[in-house]
Amino acid sequence: MKIVIIGLLVTIFAIHESQQTYAEYAEYIDYLDQIHQIKTKPIEDFTTLSKKFDDLEKKFEDLRKTVTAVKTAELPKFVKIGSKYYYIDHAEEVNWFVAVDKCRAMDANLAGLQSMEELKAVSDKLTERDYWLDINDLGKKGVYQTLSSGQNAGFLNWHDGEPNNGSGNERCVVLRKIRSKYAMNDEKCEIKHHFICQKNQLE
Numbered sequence: 001m002k003i004v005i006i007g008l009l010v011t012i013f014a015i016h017e018s019q020q021t022y023a024e025y026a027e028y029i030d031y032l033d034q035i036h037q038i039k040t041k042p043i044e045d046f047t048t049l050s051k052k053f054d055d056l057e058k059k060f061e062d063l064r065k066t067v068t069a070v071k072t073a074e075l076p077k078f079v080k081i082g083s084k085y086y087y088i089d090h091a092e093e094v095n096w097f098v099a100v101d102k103c104r105a106m107d108a109n110l111a112g113l114q115s116m117e118e119l120k121a122v123s124d125k126l127t128e129r130d131y132w133l134d135i136n137d138l139g140k141k142g143v144y145q146t147l148s149s150g151q152n153a154g155f156l157n158w159h160d161g162e163p164n165n166g167s168g169n170e171r172c173v174v175l176r177k178i179r180s181k182y183a184m185n186d187e188k189c190e191i192k193h194h195f196i197c198q199k200n201q202l203e
């Protein structure tokens with residue numbers, strides 16, 4: 001009986017030892033695995049980052065080319081009409097002050113139109129009803145000047161009944177089409193219209 005008990009204890013001890021050894025072995029394997037991961041991870045990270053950087057560099061270069069192409073495509077095209085160069089905006093409608101800024105951003109001014117010949121030549125290129133001009137009487141009511149010169153407008157060609165100051169505060173001048181004829185109309189500066197920019201020469 002005593003021998004049986006000792007044998008049993010030895011067996012239990014052996015099993016316990018074997019479980020402990022297996023646990024240690026598993027822990028050791030896990031430890032090695034962690035070391036392997038630590039040793040290889042930075043290399044993988046560097047390779048991945050390097051590739052990502054190359055991809056980003058290529059994307060940035062593609063983007064730069066696209067931006068350049070878009071900027072070139074969107075540069076307003078001034079066309080020569082008579083002796084001057086005009087940019088006629090058919091696409092957007094803005095108030096008179098914004099139109100002034102937009103022309104200045106292109107190193108130009110809103111168109112002044114200084115003769116019937118100029119008015120007719122430009123009118124032939126228009127497609128919409130209203131286009132802002134440089135002419136206004138913001139300085140003194142009833143005295144029409146061009147903003148770019150600060151001088152009295154040398155040429156005015158009004159529609160019948162204009163300028164009528166119809167809405168009570170019509171201080172800016174628009175070139176308006178009525179019955180297929182373009183002529184001038186005083187208009188509230190805050191109203192949004194297309195616009196015509198003018199340059200005397202291209203740089």
Ligand SMILES: [Ca+2]
Nearest residue numbers: 164165166186
């Ligand atoms: Ca009017």
